[in-house]
Amino acid sequence: MINLELPPRLEQARQGSRAMAEALFRPISRKYDLQEHAYPEELRALGGVRRPKTAEEIREAEALRELAKAKAKQDEGKIVNGNNTQGVVSVAEMCWGDVGLMLSVPGVGLGNAAISAVATPEQKERFGHCYASMAITEPSTGSDSANISTTARLEGDEWVINGEKIFITAGERCDTVVVWATLDKSAGKAAIKSFIVPKDAPGLEFVGLENKLGLRASDTATIRFDNCRVPKDNILGSPEIKQGSFGGVMQTFDNTRPTVAAMAIGVARASLDLTRELLEKEGVQLDYDKDVWHSSAIQAELYRMEAEWDAARLLTIKAAWMSDNKQANSMEASMCKAKAGRVGNYITLRCVELCNAMGYSKQDLLEKWARDSKILDIFEGTQQIQLLIVARRLLNKSSAELK
Amino acid sequence: MSEQQDELLFDLTLSDEQQLMRDTVMRFANAEMRDKSRPADEAGEAPEGFYERALELGFNMVQIPEDLGGMGADRSPVSNMLIAEDLAGGDMSLAIGAMSSLSFVNTVLDQGTDAQKKQWLPRFAEEELHQATIALMEPNARFDATALKTTAKAADGGYVIDGVKTMVPLGASAEVMLVAAEVAGEGPAAFFVEAGAEGLSTSKEDHMGLRPLELCTVKLEGVKVGADARLGESFDLRRLLDLSKIGLAALTIGTCKSILDYVTEYCNDRVAFGEPISHRQSVAFMIANIAIELEGIRMLTYRAAGRAEQGLDFHQQAYHAYLQAAEKGMQIGTDGVQLLGGHGFIREHMVELWYRNLRAIGILQGCVAI
Numbered sequence: 001m002i003n004l005e006l007p008p009r010l011e012q013a014r015q016g017s018r019a020m021a022e023a024l025f026r027p028i029s030r031k032y033d034l035q036e037h038a039y040p041e042e043l044r045a046l047g048g049v050r051r052p053k054t055a056e057e058i059r060e061a062e063a064l065r066e067l068a069k070a071k072a073k074q075d076e077g078k079i080v081n082g083n084n085t086q087g088v089v090s091v092a093e094m095c096w097g098d099v100g101l102m103l104s105v106p107g108v109g110l111g112n113a114a115i116s117a118v119a120t121p122e123q124k125e126r127f128g129h130c131y132a133s134m135a136i137t138e139p140s141t142g143s144d145s146a147n148i149s150t151t152a153r154l155e156g157d158e159w160v161i162n163g164e165k166i167f168i169t170a171g172e173r174c175d176t177v178v179v180w181a182t183l184d185k186s187a188g189k190a191a192i193k194s195f196i197v198p199k200d201a202p203g204l205e206f207v208g209l210e211n212k213l214g215l216r217a218s219d220t221a222t223i224r225f226d227n228c229r230v231p232k233d234n235i236l237g238s239p240e241i242k243q244g245s246f247g248g249v250m251q252t253f254d255n256t257r258p259t260v261a262a263m264a265i266g267v268a269r270a271s272l273d274l275t276r277e278l279l280e281k282e283g284v285q286l287d288y289d290k291d292v293w294h295s296s297a298i299q300a301e302l303y304r305m306e307a308e309w310d311a312a313r314l315l316t317i318k319a320a321w322m323s324d325n326k327q328a329n330s331m332e333a334s335m336c337k338a339k340a341g342r343v344g345n346y347i348t349l350r351c352v353e354l355c356n357a358m359g360y361s362k363q364d365l366l367e368k369w370a371r372d373s374k375i376l377d378i379f380e381g382t383q384q385i386q387l388l389i390v391a392r393r394l395l396n397k398s399s400a401e402l403k
Numbered sequence: 404m405s406e407q408q409d410e411l412l413f414d415l416t417l418s419d420e421q422q423l424m425r426d427t428v429m430r431f432a433n434a435e436m437r438d439k440s441r442p443a444d445e446a447g448e449a450p451e452g453f454y455e456r457a458l459e460l461g462f463n464m465v466q467i468p469e470d471l472g473g474m475g476a477d478r479s480p481v482s483n484m485l486i487a488e489d490l491a492g493g494d495m496s497l498a499i500g501a502m503s504s505l506s507f508v509n510t511v512l513d514q515g516t517d518a519q520k521k522q523w524l525p526r527f528a529e530e531e532l533h534q535a536t537i538a539l540m541e542p543n544a545r546f547d548a549t550a551l552k553t554t555a556k557a558a559d560g561g562y563v564i565d566g567v568k569t570m571v572p573l574g575a576s577a578e579v580m581l582v583a584a585e586v587a588g589e590g591p592a593a594f595f596v597e598a599g600a601e602g603l604s605t606s607k608e609d610h611m612g613l614r615p616l617e618l619c620t621v622k623l624e625g626v627k628v629g630a631d632a633r634l635g636e637s638f639d640l641r642r643l644l645d646l647s648k649i650g651l652a653a654l655t656i657g658t659c660k661s662i663l664d665y666v667t668e669y670c671n672d673r674v675a676f677g678e679p680i681s682h683r684q685s686v687a688f689m690i691a692n693i694a695i696e697l698e699g700i701r702m703l704t705y706r707a708a709g710r711a712e713q714g715l716d717f718h719q720q721a722y723h724a725y726l727q728a729a730e731k732g733m734q735i736g737t738d739g740v741q742l743l744g745g746h747g748f749i750r751e752h753m754v755e756l757w758y759r760n761l762r763a764i765g766i767l768q769g770c771v772a773i
Contacts, residue, residue, distance in 0.1 A: 001418055002481050003713070004706035007410035081412045288722045289641070294547050304730070307723035311699030314706060318698075321413055335695045384688075391687035394663075394694055395671055401682050 004314055007081055010089050017090040021097025029098040032217035033368050037209050039173065040104055040217055058125050082324035084255060088262035088316050095266025096273075099372050100217030102263070109170045110134035110256070111178035114194060117252060118236050126233075127196050130176040135165035135223060143385050145180070146189035146246060150225065152181035154239070157232045159195055161203070161225040167379075171221025172209060175199050178236065179225065180249075189246035196234045203228030214371030255323055257333040257380055261316040264344030264376040268309055271351040271369045276302065278355050278364075298354060305347050312340040331393040338386035341377030348373040411713075415705070421482055424462075428489040431460055436493025443615035444756055449497055450615075455532050457501040462486055463508055464528040471520060472528035478512060480646065480711040483773035484653045484704065491657025495760040496616040498654055499771060503572045506650070506772040507535035510581060510593070510643055514635040523579065523595065536577040537643070538596075538621050539769035542569035548583075548644055548768050551591055553623065555584040561629040562586075564594060567622050572770050574605045574619025581634060582623065583643075583769070593634040593643075602626040612759030643769050645718055646711065648725035650771030652704040655728035655764050658757050659697045662739040665753060666690055670742055689738050696731040703727055708773065729765035736761035 006014060024042065032040050094102040111132025119127065141147050150163025161181055168177065177197045184191040197204060207222040237245070276286075284298055292300040315336040322329035348370040352359035359366040377383050392402050417425065435457070439450045462483070467473020483505065490498035508527050511520060526533040541552050553566025564584050571580065581593045596603060602624040610618055667690060670681040680686045707720035739754040740747035747754045 001411075001414055001416065002421075002705050002709045003411050003414050004702065004709050005411070005413065005713075005715070007412050009410060010413070079412055079414050079416055085413060288719050289549060290547070292726065293545065294549075303722065303726060306719075307703065307726045308699075310706075310720075310723050311703050311727055314702035315695075315699055317413060318415060318702060321415065332698075335698060338691070339695050339699060384684075387688045387691040388684070390691040390694060391681075391684075394667055394690055395681045395687060397681065397687075401678075402684075402687050403682075 004317075006089065010081055010086055013086050014089045014093055017093035018096060021094045021102075025094065025097030025101045029101065029217075029365060030362070030368070032098075032101065033214075034216075036211065036216040037219065040101060043101065043104055043106060046105055055125060058121065058128065062121065080324050081321065084258070084320035084323040085317060088258050088320040091259055091262040092266035092269065092313070092316075095263040096270045097266075098217060099263050099267050099376070100215045103169055103215070103218040104173065106173065107131045109174050111174070111176060111196075113256065114178050114236060114252060115196065119196075123196065123233070123236070127176060130196075130198075131170070131174045132176040132178055132196070133168050133170040133174040133221075135168045135171070135177050135179045137165065137167040139164060139166055143382060146192065148180055148182060148192065149185065150179065150181040151185070152183055152193065152195060152235075154232065155229075158229045159232060159234060161195060161197065161228040161230070164207075164222065164224045166222045167210070168221045168223055169218060169379075171223055172206065172219040177204075177223060183239070183241060187241050190243050191241045192246055192249065193239065194236045194249065195230060196236060197225075197228065197230050201228050201230050213374055214368065215375050251330070253381065254330050254333045255320075257337040257386075258316050258319040258323070260376055260380040261312065261319070261336040261340035264340040264373060265309065265313050265316060267369050267373050267376065268312075268340075268344040268347040271348045271366055271373075272302075272305060272309060274364065274366060275351040275354055275359075278358060301350065301354065305350065308343045309347060312336065312343040315339050331390055334381070334386040334389040334393075337381060338383055338390065341383050341386070345373045345377050417485075421485060424482060425485055425489055428460060428486055429492065431457070432489055432493030436490070436497050440494035440497070441750075441753065441756065443494065443497065444612075445750075447609070447614045448617065449500055453497060454501065454534070457497075458530075458532050460501075463505050466512060467508065467524050467528045468520070472525045478509070478712075480649065480773045481705075481708045483509065484649055484708040487650050487653035487771060487773060488657040488660075491654040492661055493657075494615070495654050495658050495757075495763075496613045498657065499572050499613065499767075500616050502650070502771055503537075503577070504533065504535045506537055506647070506770060507579070507581060509646065509772045510537065510634070513642060513646075514593075514639055516635060518631065519595070519634065534573050534577045536571055536573045536580045537583075537770055537772070538568040538571040538574070538580045539583045539643075540568060540570045540767070542567055542620065548640070549591075551583055551585045553582070553584040555586050555592060555594060555633075557586075559627070561627055562594060562633065564596070564623045564626045564628065567620065569608065569618075569620050570610075570767065570770070571605070571619045571621045573617050574621050575607060575617060580621070582621070583638075583640065584623075590638075591640040592638045593640075594628050595632045595634065596623070596626060596628060600626050600628070611762060612756070613763050641718065643772055645707075645721040646772040647767075647769045648721040649704055649707045649711065649717075650773040651764050651767055652700060652707075652721075652724040652728035653773065654771065655732035655761065656697065656701050656704060658761055659693065659700070659732055659735045662735055662754065662757050663690070663693050663697060666693070666739055666742045669752075673743075686742060689742060693735050693738055696727075696735060700724065700727050700731055711773075732761050732764050 028042050109132045111134045136145050152159045152161045179195045179197050182191045203226045205224040207224050210220040319329050319332040319336045352366050352370045464473045465476045466478050469475035511523050555562040555564045578598050582596045583593050586592045603626050604622045605619045608618045671679050673680050703724035707717045707724045710717040736758040740758050
């Protein structure tokens, strides 16, 4: 049945995330924008995510997972609003509070997503409790992640990793890094594998942190691997080089792209809320009765931004909902990321302009959101990469044809 | 998970009945509309017998109560929205024409008194074709639907209506129309005015698009109607406008989907500089953006219709859907022509027709009440 409203359970979760963002993130939002690289101590209160550690706890977790699987089987064919749908709703609200701080919640790294998605039970026992970041980008390899030049070679019982990784979110604060490396550059993308590398592994060198336009509360690190050694069992997935395996790696983006889209939606909502509040004091209100041509220019712009925002939000929920309901959603994940990325950036920049000096000043947060939003149209695939993915799908083109 | 079953979930799945209806309407749009779109545009009229065949789809009668000859189904803005989308996939002009009586029926169902339902609805459940329409827009630049210039003055136990209406679909064929007019001191009202009423005259208009639709100027010069011709206890103009915004957005979705399909095929076939032009990002990204914005309009429109169906307030949501439809829809229309280059400008291809029709979305009001 066509219904694009959130069910009460998700609405509750949404409100819970909003309350947390308001109580925990907002009060320290400016503080950690100014104190770039300082660790937001206040977030320790969140205590990280509790993951099973002992063998017994892991068995229990596995049993629960089996139970959930059985239930899912029972529900097969029935529509669900599951973890992905709830995830994007909650992430948007947390980023309404502060996107940099949301990315700094201890224990929740992109690497954790990869570990929980593909690790073996034995690996989960060893690394499940870790705070894992994800290292993909290199100084000369960004969007074309299939072209990375960090290498891994097997020497006896150890993988030996060499290369340099940049733009690692939480790269300083994490205790573990999931590193993408190639087993054989000449074998192309099928040879790209990911490895779980503890921060204290011999040969791992923490190089430093970036100074950024925005998202300053979140640490963005460079790490070098100089004959860095990890046990043979630290590879995620199979060490075999076979065609199509890279596609599997890329599929994690089907879930992470709607999440980043949700971040853009949260930041844009923050800008719109404050802008409407400031403008209301100037007598600007929206009643939705007059069409845009009988509204003031500033009202018309607000109407447009509200419409754009809701379109982006619904596209994002749709992509997550498809994932929950086992529908292939690569194209929809890219669609929502493209739309939310650009809309989020547009809205935050326009809100600064509409509020004049109050928007541009550091007294309020509008200028910060306008800086934070830019990265959301870049990381996890730029606007242009998303358009490529959507276009290839629509036009049925390979990456060799539509470059 | 178990409590989920009792909740109304976020859901984009059609019911079985909706899917069945969609299949039927799409088949009709393919067989009776798509190929006739161009000749109808050139001729400036609907194909012979088109409205009779559209009547056989039966959507006019579905929601009419059983005791008035209809099927007595619940009011379903979602189903009506899907009909608008799918008919527009065939041709937007003919879609608006085919839904003209339905818009009238919906407005009477929503707002009419029992006596008015009894008087005006049974004919739309019959097998013979009866046409009706809504006359709302007025011919001035900066027209504002919330400040109507047409007036209705109380006189002799009834009303006298004066004013000029424009872009009235099927204005000359309709046997009855709902005329929106301002009653001094009371606000907007709507009146049943029958064809042939004294002081009523209609003349066919000629527009850049929607040419087969029989858009008309309707002049009302001292048209007298009885007190019982005033719709309902009070007229909810906002509801009519909002339902139409959803309807117009749905027409945009159907039309833009046709554009997306057309340019996808064309740009894959068309070779320039030694390869299909779809291999160029400047072309491919334009198509990607058509798909993204189209899906955005669709989500906003489905949301607004879903809320209307559940009896939730849908004023803002209809506004958002319509605003994106008008603006992004026109962008898609102009990109559709652009992607074909000079060929897009030639009337051999459909994109110029869709371009002309889509320009109407930002203008039309109150005529596709779903």
